[in-house]
Amino acid sequence: DVVMTQTPVSMSVSLGGQVSISCRSSQSLVHNNGNTYLSWYIQKPSQSPQLLIYKVSNRFSGISDRFSGSGSGTDFTLKISRVEPDDLGVYYCGQGTQYPYTFGAGTKLELK
């Protein structure tokens, strides 16, 4: 199975600040079809996860441009700029390149 390692486990941020979350996979996430199926999700308290970013850097419908994804191969980053109160929650990276799909353990974003 592909192991997804997220860092940090948690982080505190001031409103208006910027954060970066790292996600590393134990194997390359480049699919045979050339796509890289690395996604980012946010799970707000008592809610379902929501897709933010798919295929490394594509913002899902309705997602603010304050969220950006980058990376390639095994190394990926989610950046959030101008953090707002609604951004708080747990962020997960996840891979859909090979079965079984796997997720990182999550990064909890809290207010400083």
Added chain:
Amino acid sequence: QIQLVQSGPELKKPGESVKISCKASGYTFTDYAMHWVKQAPGKGLKWMGWINTYTGKPTYADDFKGRFVFSLEASASTANLQISNLKNEDTATYFCARGTLLAHWGQGVMVTVSS
């Protein structure tokens, strides 16, 4: 708009079975696979597998082979998850999620297994 509406919370005893539903609306049900994801209390996300909503063929992650069954009521745009011989460690919230990207999620069903 696309919606996945799941059934309500369940309280079961060890050894019993449970069936959870996920009713889709706002799109053509058979155009997208349905995935299932488990989240134990206070824990992260674990992918259980998926079902091809066109053919009905299920695919299970290794940890979910045997007691777990994915099924469809395609005429009702509904995907189901049945868990038999429930164990304490099955206590979790179970989510359905649409498509390869898991772009849309149900609200989750809390299943509690306790004697």
